[in-house]
Structures are given as C-alpha cells and as structure tokens.
Amino acid sequence: MLDTVPPVSSALDDISVSIRDLELAFGSVKVLKDLNIDIHKGEFLVLLGASGCGKSTLLNCIAGLLEPTGGQIFIEGQNVTWAEPSERGIGMVFQSYALYPQMSVKSNLSFGLKNAKLPKDQIEKRVARAAEILHLGPLLDRKPGALSGGQRQRVAIGRALVRDVDVFLFDEPLSNLDAKLRAELRVELKRLHQSLANTMIYVTHDQVEAMTLADRIAIMKGGVIQQLAAPLEIYNTPANLYVAGFIGAPPMNFIQGALRGTDFEGIINVPMQGYGFSAAPKDGAVVFGIRPEHVLVNDAAASCAVQTRVVVDVVEPMGADTLLWCTLGGDEFRIRLDGQTPIRQGDTITVGIDPARASLFDKETEIRL
Amino acid sequence: MLDTVPPVSSALDDISVSIRDLELAFGSVKVLKDLNIDIHKGEFLVLLGASGCGKSTLLNCIAGLLEPTGGQIFIEGQNVTWAEPSERGIGMVFQSYALYPQMSVKSNLSFGLKNAKLPKDQIEKRVARAAEILHLGPLLDRKPGALSGGQRQRVAIGRALVRDVDVFLFDEPLSNLDAKLRAELRVELKRLHQSLANTMIYVTHDQVEAMTLADRIAIMKGGVIQQLAAPLEIYNTPANLYVAGFIGAPPMNFIQGALRGTDFEGIINVPMQGYGFSAAPKDGAVVFGIRPEHVLVNDAAASCAVQTRVVVDVVEPMGADTLLWCTLGGDEFRIRLDGQTPIRQGDTITVGIDPARASLFDKETEIRL
Amino acid sequence: MTALPDPDRGAVRAKAAPARRPSRLLHNPMSKVAAMPMIATALVIFVGCSLWTVVHSFTDSKLLPRLNFVGFEQYERLWSSSRWITSVENIAIYGVTALVLSLVLGFLFAALLDQRIRAEGIFRTIILYPYALSFIVTGLVWQWVLNPDFGIQNVVRDLGFASFSFDPLNNPDTVMIALLMAGLWQGTGLVTVIMLAGLRGVDEDIWKATRVDGIPAWKTYLFVVVPILRPVFVTATVLIATGIVKLYDLVVALTNGGPGSATQMPALYVYDAMFAKQNLAQGFAASTIMLLAVLVLLIPWSIHEFGGKKRG
Amino acid sequence: VDLEITHWWTSGGEAAAVRALAEQFEATSDNTWVDGAIAGSGGVARPIIISRILGGDPMAATQLNHGQQAVELIEAGLMLDLTDIAEAGDWANIVNPPSLLEACTVEGRVYCVPLNIHSPQWMWTSLSAFDAAGVAPAQNWDDLKAAAPALREAGKQPLVSGAQGWQYANQFNTFVSGLGGEDLYYAVYRDGDEAALMGTEMKAIWDEIVITRDLMAGTAIQDWNLATAEVINGNAAAQVMGDWAQGEFAVAGKTAGSDYDCIIGMGRAQLIATAGDAFYFPVNKDEEVTAAQKELAQVLISPEAQVTFNLKKGSLPVRGDIDMSTAGTCMQKGLAVLADGGTIDSSDMLLSPDAVGQIQDMLVDFYASDMSAEDAQAEFAKIVMSDK
Amino acid sequence: MADLSVNTPATRLLDGPSGKRKRARFTPKRIMIYGALLLVSFYYLLPLWVMVMTSLKGMPEVRMGNIFAPPVEITFEPWVKAWAQACTGLNCDGLSRGFWNSVQITVPSVVLSIIIASVNGYALVNWRFKGSEIFFTILIFGAFIPYQVMIYPIVIILRELGLMGSVWGLVMVHTIFGMPILTLLFRNYFASLPEELFKAARVDGAGFWRIFLKVLVPMSLPIFTVAVILQLTGIWNDFLFGVIYTKPATYPMTVQLNNIVNSVQGVKEYNVNMAATLLTGIVPLTVYLISGKLFVRGIASGAVKG
C-alpha cells in the first residue's frame, strides 16, 4: 500500500481506481466525508457496512451516477470526476438486477453495445463470450420475466461483462437471492474474478460474502472508512470496537474492565502476556474482546490460563457446529463449538480463554490497543 | 414419515394439533397431498422446505385462512376444519409483520381482543403482560411506521401472544430482518418458547433457524413431508437424498457409485463397515454422501481408512472456519475446515473420509440405506 | 419467565365449530350481501338494459318502446344511412387519432415533467386543470377561441398576416382538428398524471443501468420505459377509449355534428334517432352496433388481460 | 297549486311571450306558474320531457310541437283528455285553421291546446345589400337569381343559411310549397305519390335547389340567428327562415319595408304552413292539479293570451276572431294569407319525425357534396315513400 | 477515526477536475425542456386566459376586440349577472340556485358511489366468491356503454322504484355509472395491499366490515382521494343525467349553465357566459388545485398497477 505521495504519472500505474478526498452531501447531510481509497488493478475490494452507511452512495459516485461535492475519482489513470457513466470504463450490477424487462436476454446484453455503434460481428462475439462464461447460452432468447433469480443475476453480470470494462461495480448483487443460491453464486463470482482479473468493487452488508470474496475489505460507518485490510486481518485484528463487533457471527464477546500493567481486570482477570500490543500498554478503562469460537469449553479449557464457569441459557445445535448462549457478569456470552455437543441448556460449564486470540480496545477512543 | 395414524380419541390427549389426510388444490394443482402430522403440546415444530413447496399453504390451512379440499384438522381435540380463523385458538405471525399501519402498537395488540368483546380491564391486563414479556412498554403509543424491523416483529409476536392461544403459527417471521437481528430474535424466540410452553409451528426456509429452534423439523417437498424428526437426527441420518442435500450449508457432497457387499465403489472406494445400515445391504447403484465438515484434510486425514487427493479451486476464509471448493471426479467437492488454514487455491491436498459419518442412498428410490 | 396461569385462558376461542363442511353459499354471507349492489348493477343495468336494447332494436318502436318485431329492418336502414356511415368513419378517425395523440402527448408531457424540473407541481396542475371542466365548458371556450371573427384567426390577422386563415369549426375538412384540439386539451392531463405516476414507479436502478450502458434518455424512454409501463398504458387506454366511445357532449357543445355531417358521431346518431327522429328502434339498432363493436374490441383484450391472472 | 311548465322558449322575444302567458295565468287563477325552461331547442328538451312523462313524474304542462310526436304518448294514456273544456270553449269553431285542432285530436278526443302558428315559408331580404349591388330588391326567387351576380360583384352573399339539417329542410319545403303550389306539396308530403316525387315538377324544384347551393357557397355559419345577423347587417341579401327571424330584426332595431323585407313562398304561391306550438298536459293523479291544468288550457286559448303572446313572439294566433291590428307589416302579411285560407299542413305533421330527420340528413349531405338534382330527387323520393 | 484508515494514501488532490462539476445554469437541454413546457402551458392556459379576460370585459369591449387582450376597463358586472341575474325563461336568478342543487346532488352521490365501489373492490379482492370476477368484467364492459342507451330503461327502473325525479334517483344513477371505473380503481388498490394484513385481521377475529373499516380504509387515503376527485368533478360536471332525472327546482348548476349559455336573448353575452362557465368550474378546479400531489400519488397506487 502506498504510504508516500508519488508524482501523478507513476502514482497511478498500478492503481485501477483512486478516490481522493471524496465528499458527498445531500443538501446539508454529509454522506461521504473525505474519503480516500486506492484500489489496485485486478483487486477485489468489498465495501462492507451497516445499512445507510453510504456504501451505495460511494459506488454511485465511482460509477458517475452521483456527482460528488468534493474530491476526485481516477479510473485507470484518468480523472473521471466529471465524466459520463458510460465513458468511465465501468460496468455495474444492481441489487434489483435492473434488467430491461421487455427485451430478451440477448438484447439486454447487446443494447448498450448497439448503442455505442459497435459493429455487428463484434457485438455477436462479445455476447457469445459473456454467454459462455456465464452459461447463458440456452437463455438468450428468453425474457427476464421467464428467468429465475439466479439466472437474472447472471444476465445482469453479463450486461456488465460485455462492455469489456476495467472495473466492475456490484451493489449487493446477491441480497435478493435465497441462501443456497447466494452461496453458489458467491463461488461463481469468485471464479469469475479469478478468470477475468478485472478490478471489482463490491458492496454488501453480508459479512460472509465480504470475507469470502474480498482481497481487501473496507468497513464503512457513517460515510467514513473504519478499516481497509485483508479479510483475515480484519477478522483477527479489528482496528476498533465497531469493526470487532461488526465482523463475526455471532459477534465477539465484550467484557468491560481496566488494564493494569499488562493485566486485564474485569469480571474475569486475564494476564495479557501473549497479546501483541500495538503500542506500549497504558493503564485505563478498556474493553476485552474474545470471539465465540475462540472460547474453549470443559476439557479443552483445562489447558487455558484463564478459566471461569458459566451457565448455559440456550443451546443452538446447527449440525456442523453448536452455539451456546450463556451469561457472564450479567452480559450475554456466546460460545461456538465445532460439531455436536452433549451440553444441554442449564448445564454449568468451564470456559477457557486464550489471551493471544483476544482483542483489547481503549474504552474511550474504541481503538485497538 | 408417519406410517400409521393413531385412533383419534386416545391419540389426542397429548396432541395439540393433528392434521389428517389434508389435501389442498388450487384449481387442478394439488399443493398439499395426503398430509398427516401430529404435533405435541408445547412442541416447537418447524416446517422447512424450498420456496413453493407448500409450507405457507399448510400453515394457512391450519390457521383457517385457506379451506382444505380434503382431510381434517384438529386443534386441542376439536375438529376445526371448518372453523373461522379466530375461533381456532391460534395466533399467527407473518413474514411482513402485517401490523395495522394506522393503529398504535397498543391498538394493534388489543384489536383482536376488542373484536372478541373482552372486558376492558382484561384487555389492559393482557396487553400489559405481552408488553412486559416482549419489552414493548415504551413503544405502546407509537405507530408501526416508527418502529425498527425487530421491534415490529416483536409487536407482531405480541399480537399473537395477547390472544392467549394454544398454538402459535409463524410464517417466516424473521426473513425480512438482517442477519444480526435475525440471530438475536431467534434466540429471543427460543427463550419465549421455553417460558410460554405453547405449541409453535414455524415456517422457514432458513435451515439455521430450523436447526436451532425446532424440537422437530418437518422437511417438505412438493406438498409432501419428506422427514419429520429432531434436528440432529435429520442432520445426521437424513431419510433420503433430498433431505440430505437440503440440510447443511454448504450441502453434503455426493459421489455416484455402486454398493458391492458392504463396500462402496465409485471414484473412491469406501468400505462401509462402521455404517449403520437400516436394512441388510443389497448390491446396486447407490449415492454416497459425506458432509463437508466431516471430511478431514492433510494431517488429520492420515488416520482415515479412506484417502484421496484433490486440488483446491477456491478458498473461502470466513474467519471462524474456511470452505474449500475442490473437484473430485469432475464433481464439486466441498470441504469445511475449522478456523483458518494456510491452504491456498491451487494446492493439492489429501482428504480422508470416515465411513461412520457418511450416508448411503439408493440411487433409484433415493431412500437412505 | 414462565407463563402465568390465566383464568381466562382460551376466552378468545368461540363455541364449538361445525364438524361438517358448511354450505358454500352461506359462507361469508356478509361479502355476498355487500356485493349485492355490484351484482345488481352488473346484471340489471348493464346486462339487462343492454339486452333490452338489443331486443328492442328488432322492433319498430317509435317514441315508446314496444315489442312489434320487424326483423333486421332497422339494421338495414342503419347501414343504408349515409349519416351513420359517416359517423362510423368519423369516430374511427377521431378515435384512432385521439387515442394515439393522447397516449403520445400524455407520455411526452409526463416525460418532460419527470426531468426534475422546478415548479413541477405548477406545470402539472396547468396540464391537468381542464380535466376538471365539463364538456359544455370546454366546447364553449374552444368555440370562442376558434371563432374566426374574434379568436385566433382574427388575432393573427390583426398582427398583419391578413391572409391567415384558421377556421376549423366551419370547414368540414379541418373541423376534426378543432375537435381534437378541444378533446386533447381536456383529456390529456389525466393521461399525463397517470403516466407520470407510472414513471415514478420505474425502478431507479433501471435508469442507472441505462446511464452506465450509455443509452441516451430518449432511447431509454422509448425502448425500456415504455415497455415497462405497459399496464399504465392499458389503464390509460381504457380510460381514453371509454371516453371516445361515448363521445357526445363535446361534439354537441363544440360543433353539434357540423358543419354538414363532418363531426357526426355514433352517439350523436343514437341520440338524434331516439329523441329527435323519435325512432327508438333505430337508435337501439345503432347502440347495438356500438355495443357489438366494443365487445369485439374488448373481449380479446380482456381475455388477454384478466384471463388466467390471479390476485392483483 | 304549483304548475310546472316546461318549454324551450328562452330567447328574448320568446321569454317575454312566456312571461305574458304566465302573468295572464296567475292573474286569472290562484295557481302558480313554475317555469321549467330548458334552453337549447327541442333536441335538448324533448328527451327530458318524454323521460319525465314516462318516468311517472311528469310536469303539469309542456310545450311540444304539433304533429305525430305526441300521438304515442296519447295512445299510451299519458296525456290529459281536454275534450270537455274544448267543447265547452267551442274550440272547434274558434280555432283557425281547423287543422290545428285536428292535430290535437286523436280518435275524436282533444289532447292539446294549439298556441300559435309557425309559418316557416318566409324569405328575409336585406334592402341595403341590394342597394349596394345596385339592383332592385328581389320580390321573388327569380329576382334573387337574377341579382346574384351583381350581389357577388358587390361582395354580398346572395343567400345564406346555417349549415344545419333543419334549416336546409325548411328552405327546401318553402321551395316545394312556393314554386310547386299546394297540389304538388300535398302530393309529395301527404300522399308520397311516386309520380309527383319523381316527376318533372319536382325535378324543376330540385334544379332550383342546386342553384341555391351555388348562391349559398362561401358561407360557413351554423346557427340560424347568426345567418340572420348576416342579413341584418347587410352582408347577405336573403335568408329563407321562419317568422321567428323577425324577432332578430326587431331586436336589432330594424323596420320592415325600410331596412328589410319579408316574402312568403319565395314570392310565388302564398301558402303558409299551419304547424305550430301546442301545449300538452300529462295525466296527473292529483285532482287539484288536473283542475289547474284545465284552467291553464283555457287561459292559453283565451283571446287575451293569444294576442299578447303572439305579438311578443311574432307568430300568428290560432284563432281568427281576435283583433291583431297592432301587429307589424310582416305579421299582417301572414294574417292576410291566413284569412285567405292559404294554409297547408306542415311537413312535420305529414311526415313522421323519423322521415323528417332523414330528409334533414340527406340535405346536409346534399349541400356538403355536389350531388346532382336527379340523385337528390331519387333519394328524397325514397325517404318519403318509405314513410308512407 | 479517519486516522484508522492507515492503508489509504494521505490526502492529496491531483490535476484535473475535482468536486462538483460547474455547469452552465441553463444547458441547451434544460432550455428545450422548459421551452416545451412553457409552450404546452401556453396552450393549456390560453382558454382559461380568454375566459377570465372576457368575463371581466363589458359587452361593447367584447364585441370590439381581441379576445386575448386584457380588459381596458375591468367590470365584475358579468359575474354578478351570471351568478344572480341571468335569465332562463322566467327564472332570472342565474346560477345561484343551481349551485346549491349541485351541492345537494354531488355530496350524497359522491359519498354513496364511493362507499359502494370501495366495498366492491374490497369484496372482489379479499372475499372472492364464485362468479365475482364475471360480475366485475361485466362492470368494466359497462363502462363502455353509451349513456344514451341507458336513458329509457333507467327511466323505467326509476319509475318502478318510485325514485324518478327525486335526488335519490339521480344519486342512484351516478352511483351506477361511477361504479365501473371506481371499482376498478379500488380493486387494484386493495390488491396492492399486502394480503397478510387481511389474514392477520381475520385471525384477530375481525369480520367483513371491521376489517374493511378498521384496517383497510384507514390506509387507503390516496385512493379515496382519487375517487373523491374523479367522482366530484364527474358528477358536478354532469349535464345529461342532471337534466333528465331531476326537476327544474332541483336542476344542477350545469343545467343552469346550459340554459344561460344557450338562451340567446338578443345578443350572446359572451362575458356573462364566460363568467358563468368559470363559476361552474370553480368547485372542481379548486378541488384539483388543493389535492395536487395526493391525486398523483393516489393515481399511482390505484391506476397504474393495472
């Protein structure tokens, strides 16, 4: 990642999309604030955040569908801040598919090309290629109304594909599909990215999609990027309390307390020797976080330095794993176990915590320590 | 599947809802076919199935919102086949909440009671109780439009609650909520059921909900119940190929082959000694099924009797676990690993299979062997 | 929390329900009672009166309806009447032109109003307000505006174009233009509003998609939006068509069928036959033909629209 | 008792005439005249009147044209029988011409009160127009034909008519009675005699009608009163129109003889039709109303009412025994003809309304096209004969 | 928290456009759009302009001049005359009498026709019974039947019901002829409401009327607005039924208007006619002006989802 400011010409060499100081306000409401991202060529960037945080707004700015009130956008080295959407070398896939309802799949794919006055054989070739990649061959003559959700989604992707663009933009393309189809298309998308190697910017609020698809994830809140990093980095070392609570299902357990030296003191006391502090630890109010799947139970907990006992409120067996909902010091405490377990509701169990896998946040700034 | 129907008189003692030979057709399309279920008092039954399989239709029949074309429905020992919805002692919660938009939360809750001409103080008492149980106290004077999704859902449940009925019907009550809220309300619902001990019939197509909430799950397909059993039983010993493929995410891996003696022969050969055949094994074409999380990898696979090598197509790191999408004999082969793994796309890995955790299905009848 | 035992538990439940299937007819009796006015209107007024009309078209009723059957005589006369034939031609010309123009202009205006313009409400009101006026008013005003001695022609001449001639009301060749000017002035507003409502319902994403695809706005309207608005066009067409079939008031108020028979319309013919010529049966025969024409046009459409479709 | 009376007399002169009737009526009895005027001629009013009668909620009295219009209503028993007061008032002797009473009589019973006589057979000429053209004012059709080129030269329209069927028909009838005389008139309208209809006499009339088409070319007027206005202001030389046109001249302050002239029967046969307005009294269940209806009937035909009404309206009275010396020149001409017995039945009485309508339609076609005299004659004959 | 986005480059702008695009206030496209709208507005406003201007002129000025020119000398005489003095036959009280008659006819007609049509739509959507769609189809066909055909049979029906000539007879006629389009509107609207709401109410034990009144009606404001507007203008402007099925004492305003306009007493008093016309149109015009947005919204919910 770029740390220094190289001169324009070279700065954009490896960069596909560059967003500088982007600002957008609807009237007096600032939706995007001083946003800066550089997206590498061929990178799969996921914008993740709660509803209303400005993900779609950002994507629309990149696509040229919304005019920023400040800042610049570069695509493939070109300043496109004021360019028309169709001139930016982008393709976009929408949540509602936005297929042209009365045109056949083929016309849907070729409408934009015809309009750009591409020669006929060129159009044919591109449509054929997209149809092949997306397995749309047998559907070409159908109307969108006669397609299933997944097929529609593929046509929508195809429409972006035929435009032969550098950057693909996806706005929650899978959220209208059922879980099974979503999982399948997710993998297909991943494969597509691997074979096409275009830059892709993908908006979602589903963290599973974000985790599995992204090269990097940008977590947004209130129009500001909270953390921009590889999925596992975000998962393992969330930059702040918000990110920590946002990523992971069920969410990370938080325990309020204080840091004294390197020891956490709260309803449980945890010596934080193995923990990688980002700066020298300072005493003060902190929040201790541990993911449900990093909590060990009973036998497995035996080896842990930190142990405590909790009562199980609810057991949720999910086949491949099991969730336990317990209470620790009045707060909900979630535990995730692999596979199936004989633990029942009402049991008292011993839980163990490995400080090396925990996170510590400053109570006030909410930043990771 | 139920094979016998117990005689009406004695059977109904412990039975809350009993459905006998239920049939429903829209015009010439039979949506429900000869359906029989007995639901015990206080049981939490989940109807699970793909979209369009008839779940809502069945629920609507029980509620009296659709008239069956054949068969009978008993609730608490009463034949209610022709009774009005309000006279059946049921409460229903809908996917879209279906709150009366122009009424305050309080009026929403009391509407049914007023219709039943209950005395004022009675109504007050019941509304107060429901508000307490569901933490609706501060919301009572708001209109539904001013509530969040989760709050609306709670009001919808409250509306069923105040009616003080024996049976609660839920039609995908959580599917309009986002993932986080869904998980929270799921646990709340489970707690509610534990405290109220009413009979609950719950329709969903989300298997996580089904697995975690149900005492028993009825898996439907095309208006016919495929399997009716406890969640883990369904998960571990699916009754047929459909159920096996339906339950579990990502779905079970299937390998085509043949049974010779107790050995499975296909792209891999598996001696099925540890497998609990339901009947004496017969030679013939079969399908071998193994869940992604029951496949062991590399070091862990070393101890397995059956081993093979596959190339990894896609790696999906999800934080708490990781999915591998591989290819085995031309078919997709999915593997689920706990936690994070250094395996990368393109790696060749050794996988091991434990026959005791596998399933075998007759290729023709698709029934579990 | 455990459920408190409630003394009134189950109080909501009513008396034992019937064990047998109740009669279908008595099922939800209120809904049938409530539908009585509709059923009565449909059967007595629309079917009954239409049949009554058809039956009497085969008689020689003059001033009073009477059942003295004369076979197809009225129809023979009808079709040998040049005025009737002119009427049919006129309504065909007017109907097609008015329908097409209403739809096209309505859509055009709606598209204009949809361009995020300032003062949209004002423009919309301006286009819609004539719909609030009766045909008597419309006819009167346009007679006045088109009057060659006071109206447009006179004004343009006063401006110095002495040879300017625009007198559609008195020229059989162009009187249809006058009728259209007034008719469209009165009716396009509603079509515009309907279309505008339809445009507002078009998925925002479709617009974004066309912008990304680089489709110019006019093409998007023509090839993407118009097909999406099909139901809207159907609604508008029904509304316009009912107006055209019944076209009477405006013609009477504006031209009274003239000059000559240049704006004779079937409804006018019916009215004249029944009340001026006092030949009810002739009027009935003409109405029967009108009914028949409506049926012929409507039945295929209604089968297409309503057939097989369920809720909504 | 309140009596509701419907009529379509709403123009200036007409309204004044009605007012006279109402005042007369209210002065002679303690009943009230509730006026139910409906503007817009019989076409608008007639369906309303008939619907009201059929609907069982009739007005107390209503204007209807003489003729066959009401016969069916009478036959259906919906009209009050006035025979007793007709006999008491000796209408049979005072109504002149007697055909007016005959039109009110069905199977020997009297059902209506004739009120006035319309005489449509008039041609109104503008003296100033002829002046401007430098020719002598036309006294008959031939004069007009001869003056036409000069009138055109002077920029005057030789003949005007509103382009509506009834105006054309009125003009046509005037030609038949004026140029053809009584015998042809009856042979055509009453007898539907094929020989007459297709004969040379009618052919000659149709040839004249073709000429009227030329003389009228160049006008684009719909309403009769606007056409009359053209004559009044001297833009047009002549218009064939009923005696009601006189009211327009009067309103415009013109005087017969100095500003305009009136000519009966195109200056040839002095015949006027005796169709006119009549009042009918729908049957009413209320005895009191019935009594009041009869009182009204008596008032309508009383000499006082006849004089004041007809003077105001400009039409001719239905009784010959009253003093009309205050009437103007044109009305005097009409009265003279009436006194001479130069009356014919109106074509409206002789033909069914249906045929009347068809003739109007046919004439509209004729004037809007270049139909030949032969074709028009045949067409006309067909309509008339099929009505007999 | 911006400092957390450690991976992003430090703030800097490069050459080229940045921020909001500076546009000419009026692009050619905007000019064309506004130009077209102004032209259309001109056409639509012209008759209104003529009406208002003429109604404010004295007769001599009307006869002299240009109908489009504003009055040299404004006079309200024509308005006074149209409202209170214009004569028809012997009645010289102008439109004033018709106004109250119109109100008395319009209010019950609007109310009744909307009640019936809304119940129809509701029954058609939520309480289907055998044949309900057939009746509905007949109704829609009925919308195409010319009124003239119905005049006599309805006279006979009203006679048999004893309603001929009464306001209630006219109300019934309006209800009948408003039914097709209104029922269509309500049916489409109710069909667009979630069916689950209806089901929930049934489970709550509400019957036919309670569901309708307590649940559906309160959330149907837009469509009721549209129905009221359509019916109000339609009935207010009706002439044919008003004149045939009533008596002179109860003639609505349009009949008076027709009488005033068509009674040529000497000269056509165009200024009075225009004033009368405007007076007659004021009620529906006001309704349109007031309802504005609601009307569009309602149309969107009732008409568009054909």
Ligand SMILES: Nc1ncnc2c1ncn2[C@@H]1O[C@H](COP(=O)(O)OP(=O)(O)OP(=O)(O)O)[C@@H](O)[C@H]1O
């Ligand atoms: N046209 C607009 N006018 C005013 N505010 C808007 C507009 N569009 C969006 N907003 C506001 O901007 C904020 C960001 O909206 P945006 O659509 O980008 O959210 P999002 O992250 O895409 O959410 P979601 O996950 O629900 O799609 C929201 O608070 C929204 O209310």
Ligand SMILES: Nc1ncnc2c1ncn2[C@@H]1O[C@H](COP(=O)(O)OP(=O)(O)OP(=O)(O)O)[C@@H](O)[C@H]1O
């Ligand atoms: N009113 C109806 N008329 C005709 N067919 C219907 C009707 N309602 C439902 N069906 C059909 O019945 C079948 C079952 O529908 P149902 O709504 O019960 O499915 P479901 O299991 O609830 O699906 P989902 O998960 O999508 O809600 C579907 O094939 C559907 O098309």
Ligand SMILES: [Mg+2]
């Ligand atoms: Mg969004």
Ligand SMILES: [Mg+2]
């Ligand atoms: Mg469902």
